[in-house]
Amino acid sequence: xxxKINSIAVLGVDVVRVTVEVNIASRGFPSFDIVGLPNKSxxxxxxxxxxxxxxxxxxFPSSKKITVNLAPAGMPKEGTFYDLAIATxxxxxxxxxxxxxxxxxxGELSLDGSLRHTKGAFLAALYLEDIGLRSIxxxxxxxxxxxxxxxxxxxxxxxxxxxxxxxxxxxxLAPYKNAAIDTRSKHVSTQDSEVVGQEYAKRALEIAAAxxxxxxxxxSPGVGKTMLSRMFSGMLAPLTQQESHEVTKIYxxxxxxPPGGSLITARPFRAPHHTVSYAGFIGGGNPIRPGEISLAxxxxxxxxxxxxxxxxxxxxxxxxxEEGKVTITRSSMSVELPCRFLLLAACNPCPCGYLWHHxxxxxxxxxxxxxxxxxxxxxxxxxxxIVCRMRDFELKSPDQNVLSSHDSHGNNSEIKMVIxxxxxxxxxxxxxxxxxxxxxxxxxxxxxxxLHANLSVEAKxxxxxxxxxxxxxxxxxxxxVKVARTIADLxxxxxxxxxxxxxxxxxxxxxx
Numbered sequence: 017x018x019x020k021i022n023s024i025a026v027l028g029v030d031v032v033r034v035t036v037e038v039n040i041a042s043r044g045f046p047s048f049d050i051v052g053l054p055n056k057s058x059x060x061x062x063x064x065x066x067x068x069x070x071x072x073x074x075x076f077p078s079s080k081k082i083t084v085n086l087a088p089a090g091m092p093k094e095g096t097f098y099d100l101a102i103a104t105x106x107x108x109x110x111x112x113x114x115x116x117x118x119x120x121x122x123g124e125l126s127l128d129g130s131l132r133h134t135k136g137a138f139l140a141a142l143y144l145e146d147i148g149l150r151s152i153x154x155x156x157x158x159x160x161x162x163x164x165x166x167x168x169x170x171x172x173x174x175x176x177x178x179x180x181x182x183x184x185x186x187x188x189l190a191p192y193k194n195a196a197i198d199t200r201s202k203h204v205s206t207q208d209s210e211v212v213g214q215e216y217a218k219r220a221l222e223i224a225a226a227x228x229x230x231x232x233x234x235x236s237p238g239v240g241k242t243m244l245s246r247m248f249s250g251m252l253a254p255l256t257q258q259e260s261h262e263v264t265k266i267y268x269x270x271x272x273x274p275p276g277g278s279l280i281t282a283r284p285f286r287a288p289h290h291t292v293s294y295a296g297f298i299g300g301g302n303p304i305r306p307g308e309i310s311l312a313x314x315x316x317x318x319x320x321x322x323x324x325x326x327x328x329x330x331x332x333x334x335x336x337x338e339e340g341k342v343t344i345t346r347s348s349m350s351v352e353l354p355c356r357f358l359l360l361a362a363c364n365p366c367p368c369g370y371l372w373h374h375x376x377x378x379x380x381x382x383x384x385x386x387x388x389x390x391x392x393x394x395x396x397x398x399x400x401x402i403v404c405r406m407r408d409f410e411l412k413s414p415d416q417n418v419l420s421s422h423d424s425h426g427n428n429s430e431i432k433m434v435i436x437x438x439x440x441x442x443x444x445x446x447x448x449x450x451x452x453x454x455x456x457x458x459x460x461x462x463x464x465x466x467l468h469a470n471l472s473v474e475a476k477x478x479x480x481x482x483x484x485x486x487x488x489x490x491x492x493x494x495x496x497v498k499v500a501r502t503i504a505d506l507x508x509x510x511x512x513x514x515x516x517x518x519x520x521x522x523x524x525x526x527x528x
Contacts, residue, residue, distance in 0.1 A: 019114075022034075022036075022149060023097070053093055130174060134155055137158035138264050154171070156192075160276050222438060232404070251434065263315070286312040316358050358458075366384070460498055474513070
């Protein structure tokens with residue numbers, strides 16, 4: 017008997033429909049074969065599936081010739097989520113049962129017949145809704161991840177036996193109901209007042225959080241670059257529903273949603289170490305998997321000690337920063353991965369870190385400083401909206417009073433006001449870009465800049481003079497306007513005025 021079961025194949029973060037065809041024949045030598053370009057994890061599933069069926073109290077047709085085809089046969093398949101589909105097909109074919117119509121089967125089996133939490137459940141449910149299937153059977157620990165979609169029936173299974181009882185009519189499973197999970201940022205409780213002074217840098221981060229602008233913090237060791245950056249995720253507005261789906265897809269396919277997890281609503285904050293590999297950062301491998309820049313999609317990519325990253329990794333940021341996606345090409349396929357992130361980088365002004373220090377003498381030679389600065393090329397610096405030079409503290413200045421009077425409990429009302437302004441700016445942008453695919457000011461195209469960033473006559477004059485004086489590129493020109501648009505949004509202004517342009521210029525004309 018031949019039965020067909022619906023399943024999927026995952027290519028990057030995209031999904032392709034796969035039909036699991038199971039045929040059990042009485043003629044021929046007893047065997048159990050899986051064809052259709054399966055990888056090692058699928059090829060090894062034969063013993064796992066056979067043992068799971070037997071330990072579930074179900075007879076396995078060992079005396080028959082079992083052939084499983086994963087169609088289309090010309091596309092490579094990988095993953096353990098085919099276990100349940102193959103096992104269901106074998107049980108239905110051996111017992112002469114017609115499998116549930118318009119259903120998908122997804123999940124990894126244990127030897128005792130129970131189902132394990134399986135990565136990719138969100139993608140499977142999302143694709144199920146797109147192609148019009150009605151039901152999905154998957155592990156109970158993965159059901160909450162899939163049940164965010166109300167247009168489908170999600171059946172969470174603890175064991176293979178529950179599924180067999182359901183399809184034979186002995187027991188009727190009830191659809192799983194989604195339980196919302198609080199995934200707010202773990203950094204929300206961190207107060208910006210933990211960093212003493214540095215109001216200039218805090219203002220820069222407020223603007224960056226409000227408009228999604230890339231930031232580079234430069235300063236001597238100990239001035240608060242890393243602490244401010246860690247605090248930054250607590251300033252970000254929650255993900256919109258569309259953004260949440262985009263981020264959850266990536267975290268689902270990489271297995272970073274824990275058992276019982278659901279939609280991700282907090283913006284990601286990724287902080288890879290500077291020793292990260294190229295594939296681990298950009299994405300790649302076999303099969304192709306998202307890297308750190310994709311895991312930071314719609315969130316923050318924090319690169320501490322920016323100049324210590326390998327130059328190839330830094331230069332590879334050019335296309336992702338500009339287009340919000342990265343294309344990884346192999347001989348057999350090409351995969352496009354989303355990576356619309358906010359780059360938050362921090363570095364020292366020189367190898368020893370004390371080039372600008374008021375007291376500690378820099379020990380670097382001129383060639384050392386030049387080599388250090390060359391690690392950040394012009395094209396990379398041109399893609400950074402805000403460059404902020406953080407000054408060190410002088411104890412023989414008013415900074416001494418700031419340090420000694422620092423309140424460890426923090427100014428909660430001040431940080432709340434900042435977050436309220438950021439959230440209000442996000443609402444303005446959400447209304448401004450409704451229905452056009454753009455989310456934040458930093459993502460505006462040049463045409464959208466012309467539509468939504470109206471400069472007063474005085475602001476145009478100031479900006480044109482600055483472009484001529486500093487020799488700024490066309491990209492820098494538009495980035496300044498976008499930052500000024502965000503500054504105006506934070507102040508609730510409609511048009512961009514000279515003060516908005518002036519503040520945006522001071523961040524763009526700062527240099528390493």
